[in-house]
Amino acid sequence: MTRSIMVVDDDVDILTILTFVFENRGYRVRKARDAEEALQMVARFVPDLFILDISLPGIDGIELCRRLRAQARTRSVPIIFVTARDQPESIVQGFEAGGDDYVVKPFNMQELVARVENLLRRVREVAPPKEEREGRVIAITGARGGIGKTTLAVNLALCLTRMWADEVVLVDASLEFGRAAVLLDLQNARDMQALLQEATEALERDYLEETYLSVHPSGLRFLASPLSPADVEAIGPEEMERLIRILRPVYGYIVCDLAPSLREPYRTLLRLADRVVVVVTPEVAALVATQSLLQALSMMEVPSESILLVLNNFPAAENSPARKEIETFLGFPLASVIPGDLARIPSAANAGRPPILEPEESDFSQAIIETTYYLSTNLRRAH
Ligand SMILES: Nc1ncnc2c1ncn2[C@@H]1O[C@H](COP(=O)(O)OP(=O)(O)OP(=O)(O)O)[C@@H](O)[C@H]1O
Numbered sequence: 001m002t003r004s005i006m007v008v009d010d011d012v013d014i015l016t017i018l019t020f021v022f023e024n025r026g027y028r029v030r031k032a033r034d035a036e037e038a039l040q041m042v043a044r045f046v047p048d049l050f051i052l053d054i055s056l057p058g059i060d061g062i063e064l065c066r067r068l069r070a071q072a073r074t075r076s077v078p079i080i081f082v083t084a085r086d087q088p089e090s091i092v093q094g095f096e097a098g099g100d101d102y103v104v105k106p107f108n109m110q111e112l113v114a115r116v117e118n119l120l121r122r123v124r125e126v127a128p129p130k131e132e133r134e135g136r137v138i139a140i141t142g143a144r145g146g147i148g149k150t151t152l153a154v155n156l157a158l159c160l161t162r163m164w165a166d167e168v169v170l171v172d173a174s175l176e177f178g179r180a181a182v183l184l185d186l187q188n189a190r191d192m193q194a195l196l197q198e199a200t201e202a203l204e205r206d207y208l209e210e211t212y213l214s215v216h217p218s219g220l221r222f223l224a225s226p227l228s229p230a231d232v233e234a235i236g237p238e239e240m241e242r243l244i245r246i247l248r249p250v251y252g253y254i255v256c257d258l259a260p261s262l263r264e265p266y267r268t269l270l271r272l273a274d275r276v277v278v279v280v281t282p283e284v285a286a287l288v289a290t291q292s293l294l295q296a297l298s299m300m301e302v303p304s305e306s307i308l309l310v311l312n313n314f315p316a317a318e319n320s321p322a323r324k325e326i327e328t329f330l331g332f333p334l335a336s337v338i339p340g341d342l343a344r345i346p347s348a349a350n351a352g353r354p355p356i357l358e359p360e361e362s363d364f365s366q367a368i369i370e371t372t373y374y375l376s377t378n379l380r381r382a383h
């Protein structure tokens with residue numbers, strides 16, 4: 001795991017040298033020129049160690065150290081002061097403010113490196129690294145448009161939220177014409193493109209939620225697809241992979257609503273997913289298309305154990321194939337059947353109030369609950 005160091009110094013030469021030295025040793029280095037900038041940065045990323053200059057313009061290093069010690073998220077991050085030789089009293093102040101070590105300017109680089117590594121080693125020994133969380137990725141896909149993928153994604157995500165509270169994020173990964181936000185009556189100021197432009201790695205949860213996600217009253221977190229069509233092309237397979245890397249350490253469940261497409265970014269999500277929900281409707285054309293989709297998934301080496309085939313039973317015509325026929329045709333068992341409900345579902349979509357949130361229990365809600373239960377209890381990492 002890459003360790004990160006934040007250096008706070010108004011001396012650009014020091015910032016440059018320290019960055020060079022520590023990056024060469026495999027650290028990620030973040031630089032701040034003053035305390036305010038440093039505090040803004042820690043709202044987003046907490047480094048593994050701070051190197052603070054004492055005499056900074058504005059808030060000085062000692063006060064910055066006090067503030068870092070006062071925040072829960074930075075309370076136990078080691079701090080090394082660098083200070084000019086003629087300020088012995090500030091060294092004492094530095095320790096009183098919660099600093100762990102100091103070096104005197106001009107300092108010997110090897111000594112500083114040794115002190116940094118020593119402190120990091122001690123911290124590791126005292127507190128073993130917290131277990132890296134790995135959120136489960138659930139991709140909702142299907143071989144055709146308008147077959148209820150988004151409807152299911154939204155309702156499944158809300159149902160997971162009921163069980164797992166603030167652990168669920170719904171990603172509108174229907175890049176071209178995503179509209180999951182409408183079903184949830186959410187307005188989005190920011191989208192995944194904005195997030196991807198800023199972040200290369202996991203962000204602090206609070207910052208992520210304040211800046212890029214919406215929080216639905218149910219507790220479900222939501223990340224919008226690109227709000228501008230011009231940004232759609234900017235999201236390729238690497239961006240999708242990075243997006244999942246950013247979200248996985250923060251959330252227990254990452255539900256992705258995909259477009260009916262096998263373009264590269266979608267393939268990436270399908271490969272990364274722990275579960276792929278394939279939605280199918282009872283129409284011959286949909287079945288033929290789904291057959292191709294299942295073949296494509298198999299060629300992409302998506303394990304069949306991680307695929308959940310869900311029948312969205314609308315619109316059921318007189319001569320619609322029955323459940324058994326569908327299973328035989330596709331050579332795949334159906335995990336669940338969602339009833340068609342033309343009285344409820346389209347109007348719920350227009351109102352921005354998903355049916356699963358309604359107090360009275362409908363067959364639709366019941367089927368969603370069963371599917372969610374199935375999803376979450378059988379959800380072991382497939383790879
Ligand atoms: N079980 C159902 N009963 C009745 N109507 C439904 C059902 N499922 C979905 N619908 C309706 O079908 C329409 C299409 O649904 P939805 O947008 O969820 O499909 P989609 O597969 O996500 O489409 P797209 O490929 O365009 O993203 C919507 O109007 C929705 O309200």
Ligand SMILES: [Mg+2]
Binds near residue numbers: 150151174179
């Ligand atoms: Mg959709």
